[in-house]
Amino acid sequence: MPLVGKRYAQALFELSENDINSVRQEFEDIVGIYNSDKEFSSFLLDPRIKLDNKQTAVRNIFTGRISKNMLNFILLLIAKQRIKNIPEIYENFVHLINERANILEMKIITAKPLEEQQLYRLKEKFRNKYNASAVKSTEIVDASIIGGVKVIVGDKVYDGSIKGRIESLTELVSV
Numbered sequence: 001m002p003l004v005g006k007r008y009a010q011a012l013f014e015l016s017e018n019d020i021n022s023v024r025q026e027f028e029d030i031v032g033i034y035n036s037d038k039e040f041s042s043f044l045l046d047p048r049i050k051l052d053n054k055q056t057a058v059r060n061i062f063t064g065r066i067s068k069n070m071l072n073f074i075l076l077l078i079a080k081q082r083i084k085n086i087p088e089i090y091e092n093f094v095h096l097i098n099e100r101a102n103i104l105e106m107k108i109i110t111a112k113p114l115e116e117q118q119l120y121r122l123k124e125k126f127r128n129k130y131n132a133s134a135v136k137s138t139e140i141v142d143a144s145i146i147g148g149v150k151v152i153v154g155d156k157v158y159d160g161s162i163k164g165r166i167e168s169l170t171e172l173v174s175v
Contacts, residue, residue, distance in 0.1 A: 004085050009092030012073055019067070020097060026070045030062075031090045034083075044083045054078050104132035109140045109150040109161070126153065 016023035034041050044054055055075050062071050077083045098105055106126055108114070114122070123135040130153070145161035152158075159165075 002085075002088060004082060005088035005092040008077070008082065008085070008089045009096055012089070012093055013096045015069055015073070023067065023070060024094065024097060026066045027090055027093060030066070030070070030074065031087055034086055044078065051078060051081075054083075098136060102131075102133040104130050104135045104153065105137075106135060107138045107140060107152040109142050109145060109152070111141070111143050111145050111147050111161075113141055114139070114149075122149065122151070126151065 012023070012027070013020075034044070043049065043057070055078050058074055058078065059071070062074065066074075074083075077086060077089075082089075095105065104127060106123075108119070108122060119137075119139065123137055126132075127135045145163045146166075148161040148164070150157065150159045150161045150164065
């Protein structure tokens with residue numbers, strides 16, 4: 001995760017510790033608007049538009065609809081020309097919330113969708129391994145792994161895929 005996203009997410013996280021759930025919801029809504037409304041995001045990213053005009057527009061749109069801290073945070077991102085990083089900042093912010101709540105985030109990559117029972121057992125195994133209170137997983141189907149399972153937790157990769165084993169054998173043989 002790039003440093004910019006981490007720093008701004010950490011700052012917002014520390015600022016909002018008393019009301020983290022509502023700030024998360026507001027931030028999610030703003031990022032949703034930013035990602036889905038290309039006209040809005042293009043306006044915020046356009047270097048020809050003065051920062052003051054961008055901030056005035058954001059104030060007009062969001063004053064009374066979001067908390068003062070969140071509004072000031074968005075205005076700061078505009079002033080520091082970091083608004084383009086808002087999706088990344090949001091991801092880091094959610095990661096910090098999950099980390100504090102002891103929620104394990106993981107990606108599960110399989111060649112075909114897992115059955116509910118298989119998915120549950122896999123999540124439980126990793127929940128226990130990491131001593132987490134809960135697991136949030138993203139399931140990805142990627143036929144290129146041929147078979148097996150590849151699990152990514154943070155920066156650790158547990159590769160039990162056939163493709164991973166073939167690659168390991170290829171490295172071993174080519175040495």
